[in-house]
Amino acid sequence: MDSHRMGFNATPATMLRIGLFIAGIVLLGTIEFLETDVLFAGIQFEEVFIFRLTGYANLVLVGSTVLYFGHMWSGSESVGRWASGMALLGSLTSIVALVWRWIETYYLHRLGHIPLNSLYEMMSLFSAMTVLIYLVMEHVYRTRAAGAFVMLIVFGAVVFQIWLAANDQTIPGAHVRVLKSYWMYAHVLGSFFGYGAFAVAAAMGAAYLVRAHAESLGRSTGFAVQSLPELRSIDGLMHRAIVVGFPLFGLATVLGSVWSYEAWGRYWAWEPKETWALLVCLTYGSYFYCRWVNKLHGRRMAWWTMAGFAITVFCFLGTRMLEPGLHAVGRAII
Incomplete structure (x- = not known):
């Protein structure tokens, strides 16, 4: 199977996805600029838009999981391309959300916090890293048929994140000396x-x-x-x-x-x-x-x-x- 069929060349569709991702970053920057004036030390993290971005990324990853299973059962190449594209979008969005989470904690007077010390944040990082490693292998070895099995693990991580959110465990971890x-x-x-x-x-x-x-x-x-x-x-x-x-x-x-x-x-x-x-x-x-x-x-x-x-x-x-x-x-x- 050649790289054109796998959808990794600079086709118009690929350029459109890249453009949409860049536009999304610009939109997030605009939202960040508009929200800065309303941020204060006691605000709940769930009230800030950027912290909800992880939830949107998880929805995209769930959609990718469904599409990977559809590709595995049907063999449709177009479904496979959409599955890969959504997986990439979901993982990159998770990383962007973590980086932005780090930025906004500075505004919330949690100086020095890097989003790597709470279980909720780490599960998001795990999903993103798993998807990115798999997508690299998918690109190099020109096969995506086993993606459904990988995304099933990611889906489990997303469900666990939902459970953590339902139990109020989305707040960044305690900022103690050993974490600095x-x-x-x-x-x-x-x-x-x-x-x-x-x-x-x-x-x-x-x-x-x-x-x-x-x-x-x-x-x-x-x-x-x-x-x-x-x-x-x-x-x-x-x-x-x-x-x-x-x-x-x-x-x-x-x-x-x-x-x-x-x-x-x-x-x-x-x-x-x-x-x-x-x-x-x-x-x-x-x-x-x-x-x-x-x-x-x-x-x-x-x-x-x-x-x-x-x-x-x-x-x-x-x-x-x-x-x-x-x-x-x-x-x-x-």
Whole structure:
């Protein structure tokens, strides 16, 4: 499938999308200028327009999820292009909303706040990073058939954000001393690039198992055989996602140790979050050992990626809910 059919050339439609995105940025700047006079320290965050932009971005991502499933079932290329376009728009809008959220917290006298220390903000970052990593792979390898599996994970993140909003957990995290560190910002960004790549790998693993199951039944029709890539291609995409995510997450863990020394005077304390982060590294490190040394491929590696992502989710969310340790600082989530 050539790049023109995938819709990545500078076609009139592409130029129109770029123009609309730029126009949206200009519109947001205008709204920001008009709202500046009414901002005050005690205003509720939900009352400011820009903080609602994340909700609009999530709606676009939900729409993209529906379109990806429609593309997978129908094979329609036009539906696929719209699915990719909406996914890109939703992820970029989420990032713009986070950046603008940072800007407006300055007006609200929360100097120095960067939107990386509350769970609501981090779920938005996770959705954006997952989508962007997948879209890069979609562009490079000229296939979007597995996008539905990736967007299903993003949809779960959006639903969780809705739950957080319903429970009044959209306010930025507590601005305490240990959060005022560039090491922390680098640690969080690196971690979420890793989370996003692991999510893409798990989605590819699920796609692999679906196609493998269909082939084991001897089916020659149906979306699993006609829409999903060949098993070897899915296996390669799954592997490349982990090749991207593992070093980024490992680097983020090292940066977290440096930040820990700066904040608490020790590099490692074996508290729950650190222990599970090490387990994540060992899980994906073992994946490479099994693939390169034991020459394992196929279903077992697909299950491995899904199990690894489950461990990653518990490292991020489970430890906070069950054993928060030092990584839960006030209302913040690290």
